Amino acid sequence: MVESADQPKEATLVEVKLSDDMTVNPGEQFEQKSYENLVKRKKSLLARYAYAMIFLIINLIAWFFRDYGEKILPLLLYSKACRIGETGCFHTLGVLRVSLGCFIFFCTMFLTTCNTSKLYQARNTWHSGWWVLKFIILIISLVVPFFIPSDYIQIYGEIARIGAGVFLLLQLLSVIEFITWWNNYWMPDEKKKHSCSFGLFMSTLFYIASVCGIVLMYVLYTSKASCTLNIFFISWTGILLAVMMVISLHSKVNRGLLSSGIMASYVVFLCWSAIRSEPATAKCSPQTQGSGHGGWTTVIGFLIAICAIVMATFSTGIDSQTFQFRKNDIQLEDDIPYKYGFFHLVFSLGAMYFAMLFISWNLDSSTRKWSIDVGWASTWVKIVNEWFAATIYLWRLISPVVRQTKVMHHEEPVQGV
Template sequence: MKACGKEGEECFHALGVLRVSLGCYIFFSVMFLTTVKTRKLHESWNLWHSGYWEVKFIILLVSMALPFFFPSELVQIYGEVARIGAGVFLLLQLVSVIQFIIWWNNYWIPDEERMQRWSFGVLMSTLFYVVSICGIVYLYKTYAPRASCSLNLFFITWTAILLAAIMVVSLHSKVNRGLLSSGIMASYIVFLCWCALRSEPANATCQTKNQDKGNTDWITIIGFLIAIFAIVIAAFSTGIDSKSFRFSEEIVEEEDDIPYSYGFFHLVFSLGAMYFAMLFISWDLNNSARKWSIDVGWMSAWVRVINEWFAATIYIWMLISPIVRQNKVMGNDRTVQETVDSVMP
């Protein structure tokens, strides 16, 4: 094809990945535009969302083929936009995960009728914190074995500080959210730190395990497939979790309402297509990852680290935001009362 350049090189490697991603993005954008207004189960667009698979399969094939006729310059522009879309996908995924953690914590809160739940909650809290601490020790031993590994030492130490901050805020008398949600969140940010360190280039000198060989053994391949599966599950779980992103809590649900926002579902998958592309090219539009590798490179590592910091920040804000709003309301009421008192004879 003319758009693929000499010997088709512009349809392979990073540009090839971006073309496939653009095709997926086009398909899910079409689905978003055709379902975003759906509100009730009896509407025709509800049937379109849940059926007509033959028609949608044809639309998918056309959408996947179109980008291979687009000029490379347009695909490069899409790649720049995809970086932003992938970042938005990460933020949506973070909010969804944090909302689930908070819900799980509320489920296990102690009361007189649920002492078994409370005991299990204490056990799980202890387990998650033990896992988090062991994870920090493992990261120091594996990725920062020498004092010269200053960057890795900073990443791991800052993760430990975030872990302590989350615990302190959760146990504060005004917040009082217990240790379960903070323990789960601590384990999650330790996991994100590990992912960031794993994403460092193969020639990184501060790893005790040599990853420079790039052998495609069965463990590497299974790890690759598990990573893909985990991202798919994350896209599904975030897509059907539209209630976590409502700005108003006063919406009354009726029996004939759709179970989740179809438009938001397809929006998440369109952003997920961008995220997939960034993982396969390691967020670098000019280079491709090694065979059977995913999300490897300094740019990928920094994206993971920033994602970890955002996760901790969003979680802490969700803990303290009710207190901030309450203090603001009390301050406004006090100001009104002082004004009334000043004008009273």
């Protein structure tokens, strides 16, 4: 018998029978599961700030061992690993020992969370909880390096140079990806119906800031005609700015001025930072104009630099999407909000990076108090980083054109046949 179309259909409520006197509504069960996933997601997001705070505290511990450890912790001088009467646990080696402890901790976290993908997995609970146990592991990780002979710590220092370089590369790719995203977001789009006025305003602002930065560096750091190295650094930075602007406006590229303007400001900042890292003994170094004895400006600059290290590590660690091959995967409700393994891997590399900044990339000499990332090694690392950043950005601009040209040349013979 066929029911008429006008006959109302009775709504049925599906119930799952658990026992004789208890039933559960599937809708309520789904809501409860969603709520549990939401709570776990919030814990996971809060956990990353806890790890960043741990990283900040370890940075301060490394600074303490470098500048004041020898006076406040003299008992460590009697350790065999620290060499009696020497500074094997302070200054440069002290920083490397603390850095190694930080590396061990975050490397352990990386190995125990690298395959986590869902919020209901036990590894997610380990990443977001068990803080007492992780605190014990952290203490052990920081103590163990002080019993390792100094020769092995020197070897770790050499490895840390490579790890710090890898960290700089990851950070650079993350910055360029962010610049690309911002440019795509504010570019005029018919689908999004965005106004390009804000994008034009920001691109103009960034280019004005970049040009002003170039002029200001010429005024401050090339007061003498003999400052040829600074003149070269600044002039080459200006050339890179012009090249990026011309290529981004080329008809075949047509990327607009916003991304190149942001990148220009970043390149100018790297150049300024490199010149500021020149040692005080250099005749054109800006360090010679300061007291260099830990004035309040030096202390504030030092603390800002440490916070910048933590922020750079944190922002790179949570940006795992930049380094994924499949970026269009749909985020499910029970998926973790960020890749835990990559997050801890970046922090382990960040441990090597902050060690290099504290010792100015030099394993053989100690840096002065309240200084960070000062020396010719630091200067050249930043200059190379600047040139590398510009090279990667320019390649990302022209690579689509190069690929398109290759495809066209490959298709022409096929069409001829």
